[in-house]
Amino acid sequence: MAPLFRFFEVVICTVLLLGATSALAQDHAAGDHNHDSGHHSDVHQRDVQEGDHQSHSQSEDHGDQDHHAGHDDHNHDGHEHDGHDEHAHDEEFVAGTFIIHHIADAHDIHLFGDVHIPLPIILYIEGHGLKVFMSSAFEGHGHGDKSYEAEGLAYTMHAEDGTTDGDTPVVAGQITATSGGEAVTVYDFSITKSVFGMLLILALMVWMFLGVAGYYKKNPGQAPKGMANALEPLIIFVRDEIAKPSIGDKADKFMPFLLTVFFFIFFCNLLGLVPFLGGFNITGTIGVTVVLATLVFFLTNLNGNKHYWGHIFWPHGVPLPVKFILVPIEVFSIIMKPAVLMIRLTANISAGHIIILAFTSLIFIFGDGGNAVGAGSGMGVFSTAFMIFMYFLELLVAFLQAFVFTLLAAIYFGDATHDPAHH
């Protein structure tokens, strides 16, 4: 198992690096684009004048502070000869933004085109109490900021990282609110895409495993069938390959947590691979993995025995001066171990999505907004072939990351409860 495991770690690190590189490259591209956006706009206006098309749109454009909205207008008004193409060269396709937008959490589930499944927005606003409404209430097209006003409160859903008018830093997807022009503090408890996916998976797990438990109660000592038969090998895998070798005698105590975490991560990873379902990225959402890592942290340290704490604060067989270096490192590792679990899972799953989205982006980049259909199609063939390969790899990663997270959590539990006197 160990060499295989190491091999996949290498593969995954490579994938992660590739993903990170491409994301960085796209970020650069995005930055360049932002610098150039004014210029593009000018070029476009000249195009329109030369083409002698509906010059009134230019005057609107001059007055419009929002570039995005302006661009949208141009698409529909100014380029009738280009027809339907949304990605015409006035709104340049920026792969970095496209990818980040798709892997980041969202307030709705984007199926395809303009079809979105709205999700509930639940806000606690200081001084105004709890506000609940659907995300479809927000107005605004495309990729710009969206707004909604109700009960004297003006909500803004930010499209990109930046600052509000009051210079408060915001991140993409964040909702801020003002009351009579004054910014108010918003606590966002919305059912976002990731929360929705997570609840879906958890509900599925409850349904599946209660069913399996019922089956075993009804058929004691019988060979399993159906769902029980499908899940039993995985349950036994977690018990015999993960928990028992890592923890030993005390494995039973940690089995419920390990099983729940394993199946939760595995199913969430698989849901993220289902196409046309909004591209769930639950285990790539840091808010979810931080909870799992925190639980590992508490379970490890609350169960830590004398030997575990002794190892951290007074390592045996080490000269005194070295202890001064080692103890801070060990103390740091208490937090670092679960943090690494969190980062590994989030990064691996996000990296898989980034790779697939990057190859999708390549089609649009090569296609140059409809100006190079041949190049785009050629790239499409190549990208699709590679994406199929990536999907297979991601299926493996979906299982592997669930396995790695569970295994390392089990090893930490084992370290915390291991009693050297027994050996």
Place this chain on the structure above:
Amino acid sequence: MGALLTPALGTVVWASIAFLVVLFVLKRFAWGPILKALNDREESIAGALNEAEKVRKEMAELAASNESQLQEARAERDRMLREAREIADQMVADAKNKAREAADKEVASAKDAIAIERKAAVAELKAEVGNLSLDIAERLLREKLESTDEQKALVNRLIDESPLN
């Protein structure tokens, strides 16, 4: 990128609540019974296998003991048959001996009796033949009336020389 690296408050809250609730529900109603059922089944399978192994050994032992019993029985039978045959042979031999002895005795006594009878018969015959000869001679004499002493002496001598004795 900020949205990717900042844990959102709502997500953390929902994830904590939902995950913990599911963890406890599954622990109570799913993992416990499932793991127990799996353990029980594994134990029962292991027990059944052990039992089967034990029975197999017993069967092998039983077969071995059957075989040895069979061997013993066969040897016993052979011995008994041999003994029976020996006894029968003995009996036959004895009977033959006895019969031969009895027959010999009979034959001997018969011979004795025959010899005695013969002697008696011969004596009787002698007397008879004497008388008969005398009769014959008397008749001869009566008929021929010319008896001579030589003739009489000749008859006596002839009778004496006859091998009837």
